[in-house]
Amino acid sequence: MGDMTAALSTAVELIVSLDPHLAEIVGLSLYVSLTAVIISTLIGVPLGAAVSMLRFPGRKSAIIALNALMGLPPVVVGLVVYLALSRSGPLGVFGLLYTPTAMIIAQIILVTPIIAALSRQVITDLWSEYDDQLTSLGSSHSRAIPTLIFDGRFSLLTAVLAGFGRATAEVGAVMMVGGNIDHVTRVMTTAIALEVSKGDLALALALGIILLSISLAIGAAAQIFKDRSELRNSS
Amino acid sequence: MRILASIALVASLMFGGVANASDFITVASTTSTANSGLFDDILPKFTAKTGIEVRVVAVGTGQAIRQAQNGDADVLFVHHRKSEEKFVKLGYGVKRYDVMMNDFIIIGPTADPAGVQSTPNVTEALAAIYKGKANFVSRGDDSGTHKRERGLWEEAKLDPRASGNWYREAGAGMGATLNMAQGMGAYALSDRGTWIAFKNKQGLTIVHEGSKHLANPYGVILVDEKRHPHVKTALGQKFIDWLVSKEGQTAIAAFKLKGEQLFFPTAH
Numbered sequence: 001m002g003d004m005t006a007a008l009s010t011a012v013e014l015i016v017s018l019d020p021h022l023a024e025i026v027g028l029s030l031y032v033s034l035t036a037v038i039i040s041t042l043i044g045v046p047l048g049a050a051v052s053m054l055r056f057p058g059r060k061s062a063i064i065a066l067n068a069l070m071g072l073p074p075v076v077v078g079l080v081v082y083l084a085l086s087r088s089g090p091l092g093v094f095g096l097l098y099t100p101t102a103m104i105i106a107q108i109i110l111v112t113p114i115i116a117a118l119s120r121q122v123i124t125d126l127w128s129e130y131d132d133q134l135t136s137l138g139s140s141h142s143r144a145i146p147t148l149i150f151d152g153r154f155s156l157l158t159a160v161l162a163g164f165g166r167a168t169a170e171v172g173a174v175m176m177v178g179g180n181i182d183h184v185t186r187v188m189t190t191a192i193a194l195e196v197s198k199g200d201l202a203l204a205l206a207l208g209i210i211l212l213s214i215s216l217a218i219g220a221a222a223q224i225f226k227d228r229s230e231l232r233n234s235s
Numbered sequence: 236m237r238i239l240a241s242i243a244l245v246a247s248l249m250f251g252g253v254a255n256a257s258d259f260i261t262v263a264s265t266t267s268t269a270n271s272g273l274f275d276d277i278l279p280k281f282t283a284k285t286g287i288e289v290r291v292v293a294v295g296t297g298q299a300i301r302q303a304q305n306g307d308a309d310v311l312f313v314h315h316r317k318s319e320e321k322f323v324k325l326g327y328g329v330k331r332y333d334v335m336m337n338d339f340i341i342i343g344p345t346a347d348p349a350g351v352q353s354t355p356n357v358t359e360a361l362a363a364i365y366k367g368k369a370n371f372v373s374r375g376d377d378s379g380t381h382k383r384e385r386g387l388w389e390e391a392k393l394d395p396r397a398s399g400n401w402y403r404e405a406g407a408g409m410g411a412t413l414n415m416a417q418g419m420g421a422y423a424l425s426d427r428g429t430w431i432a433f434k435n436k437q438g439l440t441i442v443h444e445g446s447k448h449l450a451n452p453y454g455v456i457l458v459d460e461k462r463h464p465h466v467k468t469a470l471g472q473k474f475i476d477w478l479v480s481k482e483g484q485t486a487i488a489a490f491k492l493k494g495e496q497l498f499f500p501t502a503h
Contacts, residue, residue: 086306087305087306087307087463088305088307089305097307098290098307179261179290179292180292180293181290181291181292182275182291184290194270196411196414197266197270197407197408197409197410197411197414198432198434199410199413199414199417199434199435199436200434200435201414201434201435
């Protein structure tokens with residue numbers, strides 16, 4: 001119980017004092033996760049829509065694979081990316097290990113299946129709703145994709161937020177490929193893991209509270225944006 | 236168009252992040268040196284003098300050695316002499332330098348159910364835990380501390396893994412292992428540095444210390460460029476030279492936590 005109250009007051013203290021070290025860690029977390037989510041969205045949404053709308057051999061397997069890949073364990077992704085980027089690995093010449101770029105790559109692999117699988121569901125549901133309309137307008141399956149993505153953009157936002165949540169919350173992959181190097185690759189989750197291992201549970205929990213607040217703020221901002229846009233569209 | 240622009244923006248951010256890397260070296264080291272705060276204390280002094288940034292990846296000794304063997308570090312800074320010598324012998328490292336030492340201690344619950352505190356040496360201490368089947372948390376992660384702990388059981392001619400579930404292998408770093416010992420009221424082997432820096436000690440205390448067997452020497456090795464041509468040999472050697480110089484050794488000796496000196500220079 002003592003840890004809990006100490007954590008709360010530490011969290012408030014850190015935020016109020018605008019601790020520069022903390023700001024750096026939060027900034028890097030946001031940079032890595034936002035970059036990964038933007039790229040994952042650019043890949044995942046069209047991919048999900050294509051799997052939903054196009055008919056090709058192996059489509060069923062693709063759907064099953066996408067759904068299964070949503071549950072990729074971060075530490076496995078971290079290990080695979082580590083082996084690939086290691087100096088002894090196939091991509092070692094680029095020297096990307098222990099850089100934010102390596103962390104972004106790992107998070108893209110984690111997040112893209114989530115966004116793709118959820119997008120596929122959104123698009124499939126929309127299509128069953130508008131099937132008759134779009135077909136009567138002479139739209140083919142493939143040509144309906146951009147319309148459906150545009151129409152489903154608010155539901156797709158939820159898919160993107162789910163991906164963002166995964167990216168900011170995972171620790172296994174970024175720890176492995178980033179190395180938790182102070183001022184270089186230390187993000188919120190790896191900083192929390194470090195403080196736990198130092199036995200400073202109050203500071204670790206305080207960082208956790210801050211991480212949660214940031215996720216809440218971003219979720220709230222997205223919700224407000226969504227509500228306003230929908231309101232504007234309906235009026 | 237907007238999508239293209241954002242791709243370009245993202246790409247420039249990604250590659251910008253790589254391009255602005257200045258003079259730095261990567262050091263594969265152990266959790267004990269990083270978690271105790273030693274690096275936070277001495278590295279800025281080195282960087283201020285040379286302009287070389289030192290990026291520390293703190294993992295267990297076993298993992299640190301593997302990283303260095305893969306060429307993912309310029310300098311290896313760990314504490315398990317046998318493994319270090321093997322690393323050099325296999326041609327991965329140039330030369331091993333003595334840097335500093337501290338010692339291992341056995342920590343345990345203040346009530347000391349196995350009666351470790353009355354034992355005269357580390358062999359007897361482990362035997363008491365073994366006989367009492369008192370909970371013991373092992374690192375279980377192939378780290379320097381773990382290797383040493385297994386060595387101590389062997390010297391005592393005891394096999395804790397074969398005798399019930401009081402011996403728990405955490406597969407975790409020193410701090411996480413101490414957290415488990417604290418939660419379970421268990422015994423554990425720890426390096427003194429991590430223990431002094433550790434903040435979650437309630438109910439735990441040092442139950443055995445001071446045996447000759449428990450010295451914990453640290454060595455530093457430059458990764459050999461013959462094996463990994465991209466290794467920053469000049470910068471890495473500069474770091475090693477500084478560590479074993481009078482200045483570096485003084486900095487190590489000057490590092491104190493709660494009034495206690497954690498590491499003792501051994502380079503001279």
